[in-house]
Amino acid sequence: MKKHLIRIIISSLIYAIAFLVPSDILWLHLALFLISYIIIGGDVIARALANIKNGNVFDENFLMGIATIGAFLVGEFEEGVAVMLFYQVGELFQDYAVRQSRKSIADLMDIRPDYANVKRENELVRVDPEDVKIGDIMVIKPGEKVPLDGIVIEGNSMLNTSALTGESVPRDIEPGNDILSGCINMNGLITARVTKEFEESTVSKILDLVENASNKKSNSEKFITKFARYYTPTVVIIAVILAILPPILFKGETFSDWAYRALSFLVVSCPCALVISIPLSFFGGIGGASRKGILVKGSNYLEALAKTEIVVFDKTGTLTQGVFNVQEIKPENISKDLLLEYAAYVESFSTHPISLSLKRSYHKEIDNRRISEVMEIPGHGVTAIVDGKKVIAGNSKLMEQEGISCYQGEVIGTIVHVAVDHVYAGYIVIADEIKIDAAKAILNLKSSHIKETVMLTGDNRITAKKVADILGISKAYWELLPTDKVEKLEELLKQKTEKGKLVFVGDGLNDAPVLARADIGIAMGGLGSDAAIEAADIVIMTDEPSKIATAIKISQKTLRIANQNAIFAIGIKIGVLILSAAGYASMWAAVFADVGVTFIAILNAFRALNVKNL
């Protein structure tokens, strides 16, 4: 690049001197221009010749060579050199812009760990992460990146996961916790056992996804490549016609004038600005999204996301925590603690999420000797003998069967009635909590002009309605089995317009068929979950549903930039073509329409990388 700059400077100096030489010494004048031209354009001509030998005629070098040599031949010496100079300056800028964007992409990918400290025969050795095997013991010092996925066996620390999740709040870790490669250890010394090889580790998977995402091309990219394939030959053919026909057909038109116009045409015929700026916009958008902890698996998905009309959410685990908790304890004639104790005991052998939440809420150890004759009645509840008393815990159907009258009101969540020795003792309400940013997520979606938000759930009507109301979701469907969800989605797909897209958001675990059926499937909480990453088109690394609106905003911005670039580049090129055919535009304008436009388009595409305020 420095060489390039020096050549430009020397050539411009000689070019300037040529103007100082009195123009009646024609040979000196011409010689100086020629020297200046060779210095600045020699490599272009050499490359053009090499390419012709390879059977590649219409490349940029050839077009520039022909145009400038042509300018010499029609007697426009100054212009021939100047255009080449201008072209090279443009190339320099373009080169710089490409280098900068490659660099910022490389920075983005700078989450790859360079080494791992591994214990080998009681000594700590620094090795390439690729050479580490499952079961090896690695040591991560403060400030170092976690090189491979593993499980902590010693040490407490805080991990910065922002490179993976975009989340700035550090995560506390202690022995027994899983740690993911790519996170940065902030303070303590951690010893961990490797659980995945480097190739399979989180960091490798994420890098692979982001790098290859731009290989799945969007429609606008496909359009541009196709356009470019026809554009160059068409312009070249018109240029030839322009050079030959008018001077023959019309009297008084000189060959050199029309040849000059044709040469300008050739300069504009390079499609580089188009071919580079649109993929770069998408690349920037995908890179920017990954900074926010949003993994987009292809440019095509990012493009589709910008056209979202309907967003369908799965409730449990997506809008709600997916963790059941005791919300209410309503005893009758006994104490709250005793009611919870009976419930926890009677349910203590079950692994049902509801039983687990009761045990969690009870806090104390369960003494197995106090309980006997446990009987689980599927779909109803459990009965057992606790401290010699017969305890029944379950839904209202179970109470009915046992002939016990119980509370009949409706509650949000699941109700567990308890009876002790056939006397009603009250009920406990267990519910899933709504995520903190779920309401914000729906609100942001509405402000991004999403037509409809829908919630699907296997839960009952009351819970579904309540959650939908709190969050401001326009439609909710309840009591759906997994297969019903696919059917509902089919129905919703029919409701959108032809161009609009339907997004389904789930946890990626139980809803793979629905994720696959939607136009775009988004999985939440992808960090550390290979299944979610596998099933979805877009993965939100954290548990925040508000990131969906962020992703849509990023996609809209990216598409806007890509469209601007396409319109700008095609517009300027066609404008300059028309002007130069009419004889109003000089070759300068033509060079601008080539390299100038490319440079500006790259700079514009660069903006896609900036997602700070989205």
Place this chain on the structure above:
Amino acid sequence: MKKTFKLENLGCANCAAKMENAICKLEGVSNATVNFMTTKMVIEADEDKMEQIIPEAEKIVKKIEPYVVVKKA
């Protein structure tokens, strides 16, 4: 099977598009991409034909941009 290469000195986006097109048309190649921004070339092809495809692909790259160096990534 999938193989990735680094194309050093890849200078022009249109050339990358041309390479991609030509390599895709090679026999046995199911998909190929030449990414101008990451300067990476990914070739997907039948395992038994890969040996022949790689030099062919390299030839195409050299033909379109003679200054490019193809390296294993």
